Each structure stands twice: as C-alpha cells, then as structure tokens.
Amino acid sequence: xxxxxxxxxxxxxxxxxxxxxxxxxxYTGADLAGxxxxxxxxxxxxIRLTCSSRVNPLFIIKxxxxxxDGVIVxxxxxxxxxxxxxxxxxxxxxAILHDLLQFMGVEDDRVTFSWVxxxxxxxxxxxxxxxxxxxxxxxxxxxxxxxxxxxxx
Amino acid sequence: MKELQELAAxxxxxGAVQVVIGYEEGPRGVRPAFITDPAQAGRxxxxxxxxxxxxxYLNPRRKHIVQLGKSAVVVKGCDARAxxxxxxxxxxxxxxxxxxxxxxxxxxxxxxxxxxxxxxxISVRCAGxxxxxxxxxDYLLGELPPEPPVNAARSEQIAKLEKMTPxxxxxxxxxxxxxxIRCYAxxxxxxxxxxxxxxxxxxxxQWIDPSPTLESNRAWQMMRVLHQAxxxxxxxxxxxxCPENISLGLFSRYIADAVEKRFEYKACDDPAxxxxxxxxxxxxxxxxxx
Numbered sequence: 385x386x387x388x389x390x391x392x393x394x395x396x397x398x399x400x401x402x403x404x405x406x407x408x409x410x411y412t413g414a415d416l417a418g419x420x421x422x423x424x425x426x427x428x429x430x431i432r433l434t435c436s437s438r439v440n441p442l443f444i445i446k447x448x449x450x451x452x453d454g455v456i457v458x459x460x461x462x463x464x465x466x467x468x469x470x471x472x473x474x475x476x477x478x479a480i481l482h483d484l485l486q487f488m489g490v491e492d493d494r495v496t497f498s499w500v501x502x503x504x505x506x507x508x509x510x511x512x513x514x515x516x517x518x519x520x521x522x523x524x525x526x527x528x529x530x531x532x533x534x535x536x537x
Numbered sequence: 538m539k540e541l542q543e544l545a546a547x548x549x550x551x552g553a554v555q556v557v558i559g560y561e562e563g564p565r566g567v568r569p570a571f572i573t574d575p576a577q578a579g580r581x582x583x584x585x586x587x588x589x590x591x592x593x594y595l596n597p598r599r600k601h602i603v604q605l606g607k608s609a610v611v612v613k614g615c616d617a618r619a620x621x622x623x624x625x626x627x628x629x630x631x632x633x634x635x636x637x638x639x640x641x642x643x644x645x646x647x648x649x650x651x652x653x654x655x656x657x658x659i660s661v662r663c664a665g666x667x668x669x670x671x672x673x674x675d676y677l678l679g680e681l682p683p684e685p686p687v688n689a690a691r692s693e694q695i696a697k698l699e700k701m702t703p704x705x706x707x708x709x710x711x712x713x714x715x716x717x718i719r720c721y722a723x724x725x726x727x728x729x730x731x732x733x734x735x736x737x738x739x740x741x742x743q744w745i746d747p748s749p750t751l752e753s754n755r756a757w758q759m760m761r762v763l764h765q766a767x768x769x770x771x772x773x774x775x776x777x778x779c780p781e782n783i784s785l786g787l788f789s790r791y792i793a794d795a796v797e798k799r800f801e802y803k804a805c806d807d808p809a810x811x812x813x814x815x816x817x818x819x820x821x822x823x824x825x826x827x
Contacts, residue, residue, distance in 0.1 A: 489707030
C-alpha cells in the first residue's frame with residue numbers, strides 16, 4: 385500500500401480515475417458533455433493541462449503510485465493540435481509508455497489513451513464510462529497481488 | 538594489442554591528446570586505465586574481458602576527467618554508439634575526442650571472468666550485434682574476429698515474461714524492485730545519464746520519494762527507463778553496476794525492441810541520426826489510442 389493512500393472506512397470500493405486532458409479539445413469536450421447533461425460515472429478526476437504533450441509519463445506513474453486505479457490521457461486528434469505538433473510528439477511518448485506499462489504488468493485496461501475533440505461530448509462520455517467499467521472489473525490497483533500467485537523467473 | 542599501445546604512445550607524445558582512456562590489467566580482471574604518460578602506454582590491453590563502457594568517462598559531468606585535457610578513448614562498437622549519442626545530444630563535440638575503435642568479437646559478462654567465449658559466458662548484449670566493426674572512429678584497430686556465439690538467455694526471459702498474465706508480471710517486478718536500495722549506481726554507470734541535476738534528486742517538486750519503498754523504487758526505475766527510451770545503447774552497465782542484481786537489462790532490451798518496432802530506429806553509431814523521441818511522423822501507429 386503506498387504511504388498516502390488511506391482506506392476509506394465505511395465506503396465500498398469505487399475506482400479512482402485520474403484524467404489528464406488538454407485544454408483545447410478534450411477539456412472543452414468534457415465541458416460540452418457536462419453542459420449537455422450527459423450521464424457519466426463520477427469516478428474521474430479531471431486535470432487540465434495545456435496540451436497532451438504536457439503529460440509527462442511520470443504523471444501517470446505518480447498517479448498510480450498515489451492511489452489511482454486507472455488513468456485517462458486525452459488530447460486533440462492528430463492534426464488538430466492547438467500548438468500544431470504537440471500531440472504528434474506526445475503520441476510517440478505514449479506509445480513507449482503504453483508498451484512499458486504492459487511489460488511492468490499494469491493491465492492494458494487501466495490506462496486509456498484517447499483523442500476527444502471539443503465537439504465530441506458523447507465520445508468523452510463513452511471514454512469515461514467504458515474506462516470506469518473496465519477498471520471496476522479489474523479491481524483496486526493496490527490490492528495485494530501475492531494471493532493471485534505468480535511464477536517467479 | 539601492440540598496435541593499440543603504439544598508437545596510444547604516439548598520440549600522447551605528439552600531444553594530440555593528454556589522456557588515453559583504455560583498459561589495463563587490474564587485481565581483479567580488466568579495469569579502466571587513464572594513461573597520461575607515453576611511457577605507460579604498455580599497460581593498455583584489449584581482449585574479451587573488456588566489458589566496461591569507457592564512453593561513460595566522456596560525460597561532461599565527470600569534471601575530474603575533463604580537467605585532464607583532451608582524451609582518446611578505446612571503444613568497442615557498442616561503446617561507440619554511446620559516443621554517438623553524446624555527440625547527437627550535444628554533450629561533447631566530435632573534435633573534442635579521439636575515438637580508438639577496436640573490432641570486437643564479443644565480450645564476457647564480467648571483467649573479472651577468464652573463460653573462453655561460448656553461448657553461456659558471452660554477454661547477452663552481444664546477441665545480434667551489428668556494430669562489431671564500428672563506423673564512428675578516428676583509428677580502427679585489429680582484425681575482425683569470427684562471429685561470436687549467441688547467448689539467448691535475455692530474449693528467452695523476455696519471451697517468458699511476455700507470456701505471463703499482467704498480475705504475474707507485476708509480481709515478478711515487485712520482487713525485483715523491492716530489492717532496490719536506491720544507490721543510483723545504475724545512473725552513475727550509465728553513459729547516457731548526464732543531467733546536471735537528476736529528477737530523482739529534486740526536492741521541489743519531489744518527483745521520486747528518496748526512501749527505498751516498493752512504490753518509489755518502481756517510479757524511479759520507470760522514470761529511468763523512460764528517459765532512456767530511444768537513447769539507451771544497451772551496454773548493460775546499469776545491470777552490471779547494480780549491487781542487488783536487479784534485471785535492468787530486460788528493460789533496455791524490451792524498450793529498444795519497442796522503439797525499433799514502432800519507430801524503425803535502432804541504436805547506432807551515427808551521430809547524425811535523429812533521436813526517435815525528438816522527432817515524429819504523421820504516420821506513427823496509434824492502435825492503442827481510441
């Protein structure tokens with residue numbers, strides 16, 4: 385258990401999901417989803433950043449370290465970046481991070497990378513709901529793993 | 538070897554360089570040598586025990602070596618890739634170093650070993666080596682030895698890990714990382730870790746908890762590996778330096794393979810090739826993005 389994750393006494397477990405979104409597309413898209421009164425799971429904490437290339441892979445690692453069960457990273461579609469090329473660079477970094485997380489044994493379903501534009505409120509709703517469902521099915525990230533057994537090399 | 542000693546003596550006598558960084562016989566196998574006197578050039582050796590990556594000593598952070606003056610460094614092909622990396626990332630100028638490359642027939646796992654090269658004793662990093670005859674050099678010495686045997690231990694281990702379930706993989710890495718004592722030997726031994734201030738040493742903001750807990754150890758190693766993605770030259774000095782024998786070499790191979798598969802980039806000794814994470818292509822795959 386990480387040092388600063390406190391068990392929530394008296395509450396059933398519910399996934400904690402951190403979303404790193406870009407200001408120009410996904411944040412606006414999420415705002416649209418909100419003003420359109422779309423029903424979404426309330427498990428996602430949105431962190432607004434200037435661009436998806438502002439997302440240091442360490443953000444995601446730190447989020448898990450500090451008790452998140454899932455992470456969403458979302459920005460503008462390629463070609464639509466407010467800063468022209470930010471998400472192209474980000475895409476390369478995310479690709480490597482995605483592969484590394486898999487190699488480290490973080491389930492693929494815990495981390496969602498997506499492109500959501502400012503007009504895609506519906507897509508944001510789907511991303512949030514699907515990610516929450518998948519993380520809920522996987523269970524808490526910091527649950528003791530030893531019981532599940534595992535082959536040692 | 539005579540060729541190497543004569544060249545070192547000549548470079549020092551001519552004043553072309555002030556120090557030759559090479560290998561010498563030590564009390565426990567081969568060790569790095571810093572030759573400043575041409576009369577001492579006879580100490581230099583080169584054989585399969587020359588495991589160390591001497592490009593580490595070109596790191597501008599190592600001021601005690603920089604102050605000796607211009608250096609010539611003895612490299613194998615894999616080490617030449619690290620020099621190319623330092624030039625590519627503007628840490629050293631090409632003219633500031635004399636590269637003495639030696640054609641290589643594979644190296645052992647540890648410099649203190651004294652065994653014949655076979656598929657068990659040879660370093661795993663020599664498997665699939667394509668730089669036995671380096672292209673980045675000022676002087677190229679020796680004859681090209683025959684193709685070395687292949688040690689497939691690492692690729693077999695990676696294949697085994699990839700077949701596991703995520704939970705099993707996490708258990709494996711948890712066991713590895715729980716041993717880490719955060720001595721940062723992996724960082725200090727690395728030729729490509731040259732930041733003046735490492736993010737792991739920053740207190741404000743504190744990215745990595747300095748006490749060795751499983752979570753902070755995992756965060757530290759993931760950060761190190763991600764910073765090395767597309768830059769690592771797979772010299773395995775991190776793994777050799779690790780006092781806890783953590784399988785850091787698995788990362789370097791896995792990430793190198795991932796970078797090669799995705800961006801068609803392979804660590805090479807050509808400083809003009811752009812680093813894969815510093816450029817992009819609009820055609821990059823995004824099958825993992827929804």
